[in-house]
Amino acid sequence: MSQQKALILEKAKGEFIVSAVPILKPGPGQLSIKVIATALNPVDWKIQAWDFIVQKYPAILGIDIAGDVEEVGDGVQGFSKGDKVFCQGYFSNEMASFQQYTLIPADIVGKIPSNISYAQAATIPLALTTAAIGLLHAQPGGGGLNPTFDPKINFSGQSAIVVGGGTSVGQYAIQLLKFLGYSTIIAYASARHTDMLTSIGATHVIDRAKVPIDSLAESAKNIGSVPITIAYNAVGDKDSRAACTDAIVEGGQIADVDPEAKNDAPENEKRVFPIMGSSHIHREFGRILWKNLPNLLQEGKIVPNQVEKLPNGLAGIDEGLQKMKANKVSGVKLVAFPQETA
Ligand SMILES: NC(=O)c1ccc[n+]([C@@H]2O[C@H](COP(=O)([O-])OP(=O)(O)OC[C@H]3O[C@@H](n4cnc5c(N)ncnc54)[C@H](OP(=O)(O)O)[C@@H]3O)[C@@H](O)[C@H]2O)c1
Structure with a gap:
C-alpha cells in the first residue's frame, strides 16, 4: 500500500508529529482526495489541549479540505480524477484533513468554483x-x-x-x-x-x-x-x-x-x-448545502474568509494552532498545504 505523510497526535494531550501512514482506497460512494489546502479551526487545538471528541489515538485531526479527486469509489457519479473539490472532514483518521490524502462520501463534496483558490476554498467547509x-x-x-x-x-x-x-x-x-x-x-x-x-x-x-x-x-x-x-x-x-x-x-x-x-x-x-456544525451528522441538509454552495460562491453571494498561509506543510500546523489558542488570530483563517511537507 502506498504511503503518505500525516500529522499525528500520538496520544491524548500529546505532541503532534509528522509520520508516514497508508493511503487508503475509497470505499463505495467515497472519493479519495489529494489534500492541497486545509484550514485550521479552534476545535483542533481544543482536542489536543482538552482530549475530547476523539475516541482513538493515534489520531489525525483537521476538518477543512480543498484538493483534487485522486480516486473515485464504486457507485460515485459526477466526479472524475483531477476534479478540484472542497468538503468537510470528520473526526476519524480516514476522513481527516491534516494528511496528504483523505476519504469523503461524495454526496457531501462540492466542486471548487473557478473564481476561488484552493486556500480560499479551505476556509469554507466547517465555518x-x-x-x-x-x-x-x-x-x-x-x-x-x-x-x-x-x-x-x-x-x-x-x-x-x-x-x-x-x-x-x-x-x-x-x-x-x-x-x-x-x-x-x-x-x-x-x-x-x-x-x-x-x-x-x-x-x-x-x-x-x-x-x-x-x-x-x-x-x-x-x-x-x-x-x-x-x-x-x-x-x-x-x-x-x-x-x-x-x-x-x-x-x-x-x-x-x-x-x-x-x-x-x-x-x-x-x-x-x-449547533452541531457537521455535514456528516446533518447529512440530508449537508447534501443540499454542498449542492448549492458552489453556485453561491461563483455568484459572489458568499465570499471566502481572508487567508493567512502557513509555511512548512503539515509541520507548520502546530505553530498555527498554538497561535489560535493564544488568541493571536484575528479576522483571518490559517491555511496549511499538506503537499508542501518536507
Ligand atoms: N458547534 C460547532 O459545530 C462549531 C463549529 C465551528 C466552530 N465552533 C466554535 O465557534 C467559535 C468560533 O470559531 P471560528 O473558527 O469562527 O473562530 P476564529 O475565527 O478562530 O475566532 C477568532 C476571532 O474571535 C473573535 N473573538 C474572540 N472573542 C470574542 C468576543 N468576546 N467577542 C467578539 N469576537 C470575539 C476575535 O476577534 P478579534 O479579531 O476582535 O480579536 C477573532 O477574530 C469557536 O469557539 C469554535 O470552537 C463551533
Missing part, C-alpha cells in the same frame, strides 16, 4: 456549515430559516445580530443573513474589521472594545426599527449568550456555537439551541 446549520437548517437542529436554500424566501424588513462577527463562523453567518434578505444585520466585533464586515453584509458594527458585552443588548436594540428576531452567537460563552438573550424579542431564537448551549433564563420564551 460555513456551522453558520448554515444554525440559520437555515430545519429545527430542532437549526434555526429553520430556509432549509432548502430557496431563493424566494426573504426576511426583508427583519433584524438579526451576529455576536463574534469577526470570527470565521461569524463572517459566514453575516453573509447567510444577507442571502436570507435581512434588512438589519448587526455585527459585534473589533472596529478594525468594520470595512470587511460591511463589505460582506453587516449593516452595523458594534465595536467590542467600546461596548462591553453586558451593554451590547442595549446598544443593539437601539439599532433598526424592528426588534431582533434571531441572534447568531459565534463566541459561545455565557456572557455572549446572555447578551444575545437580552437583545432578541420574546419568541426569538439564538443559534449558539457552544455544543452545550441551553436557555440559561428559562423564564423567557426564547429558543436557545446548540
Whole structure:
C-alpha cells in the first residue's frame, strides 16, 4: 500500500508529529482526495489541549479540505480524477484533513468554483456549515430559516445580530443573513474589521472594545426599527449568550456555537439551541448545502474568509494552532498545504 505523510497526535494531550501512514482506497460512494489546502479551526487545538471528541489515538485531526479527486469509489457519479473539490472532514483518521490524502462520501463534496483558490476554498467547509446549520437548517437542529436554500424566501424588513462577527463562523453567518434578505444585520466585533464586515453584509458594527458585552443588548436594540428576531452567537460563552438573550424579542431564537448551549433564563420564551456544525451528522441538509454552495460562491453571494498561509506543510500546523489558542488570530483563517511537507 502506498504511503503518505500525516500529522499525528500520538496520544491524548500529546505532541503532534509528522509520520508516514497508508493511503487508503475509497470505499463505495467515497472519493479519495489529494489534500492541497486545509484550514485550521479552534476545535483542533481544543482536542489536543482538552482530549475530547476523539475516541482513538493515534489520531489525525483537521476538518477543512480543498484538493483534487485522486480516486473515485464504486457507485460515485459526477466526479472524475483531477476534479478540484472542497468538503468537510470528520473526526476519524480516514476522513481527516491534516494528511496528504483523505476519504469523503461524495454526496457531501462540492466542486471548487473557478473564481476561488484552493486556500480560499479551505476556509469554507466547517465555518460555513456551522453558520448554515444554525440559520437555515430545519429545527430542532437549526434555526429553520430556509432549509432548502430557496431563493424566494426573504426576511426583508427583519433584524438579526451576529455576536463574534469577526470570527470565521461569524463572517459566514453575516453573509447567510444577507442571502436570507435581512434588512438589519448587526455585527459585534473589533472596529478594525468594520470595512470587511460591511463589505460582506453587516449593516452595523458594534465595536467590542467600546461596548462591553453586558451593554451590547442595549446598544443593539437601539439599532433598526424592528426588534431582533434571531441572534447568531459565534463566541459561545455565557456572557455572549446572555447578551444575545437580552437583545432578541420574546419568541426569538439564538443559534449558539457552544455544543452545550441551553436557555440559561428559562423564564423567557426564547429558543436557545446548540449547533452541531457537521455535514456528516446533518447529512440530508449537508447534501443540499454542498449542492448549492458552489453556485453561491461563483455568484459572489458568499465570499471566502481572508487567508493567512502557513509555511512548512503539515509541520507548520502546530505553530498555527498554538497561535489560535493564544488568541493571536484575528479576522483571518490559517491555511496549511499538506503537499508542501518536507
Ligand atoms: N458547534 C460547532 O459545530 C462549531 C463549529 C465551528 C466552530 N465552533 C466554535 O465557534 C467559535 C468560533 O470559531 P471560528 O473558527 O469562527 O473562530 P476564529 O475565527 O478562530 O475566532 C477568532 C476571532 O474571535 C473573535 N473573538 C474572540 N472573542 C470574542 C468576543 N468576546 N467577542 C467578539 N469576537 C470575539 C476575535 O476577534 P478579534 O479579531 O476582535 O480579536 C477573532 O477574530 C469557536 O469557539 C469554535 O470552537 C463551533
